[in-house]
Amino acid sequence: EAGVAQSPRYKIIEKRQSVAFWCNPISGHATLYWYQQILGQGPKLLIQFQNNGVVDDSQLPKDRFSAERLKGVDSTLKIQPAKLEDSAVYLCASSLGGPGAYEQYFGPGTRLTVT
């Protein structure tokens, strides 16, 4: 079974630039999550999709972050414009169902550095 795919693995941008991350979940998984993990901290849930609908985006900074999951499969997370404090690893995860009732499978993450 293929795991959760993410790209790119690394990204370095300057502040005020924009960046996009892509995630392809495990086939058949209805729920998709985006997390932000700052060094030394636990992952913080940014947004959760059930199929192609948003279940929870209460911690997504909507003035600069946006996410979509077209056709209920893969997803993109965008930051525009980036700030220094956005430097983190962005993790995508998927699960059969949700919220939180099933184990989540995580991708390798995208390490973002904002200079």
Added chain:
Amino acid sequence: SQQGEEDPQALSIQEGENATMNCSYKTSINNLQWYRQNSGRGLVHLILIRSNEREKHSGRLRVTLDTSKKSSSLLITASRAADTASYFCATDAWNYGQNFVFGPGTRLSVLP
């Protein structure tokens, strides 16, 4: 403070010893999960324990849940160097107005 907080923040033990990590949380929960993260394999699910369960086992792992104390513990028996990682508890309190929340983690070092 966070919904889930692990204790201790860091732990060093010798190979073969047991390691115990604790997690405390604030609201009622539907379930609690433990995850492991190391540089080699990323973030991996270990065990899910539901609010009506008190104990679960998986190989060398034992998880307990005490909802009256709002706490959980993860015991790793006969530790190995490969167990070196950060361990996170994560709470699902969807029915209680909380989204899925990870704690800050316990960094475990198993010395050969």
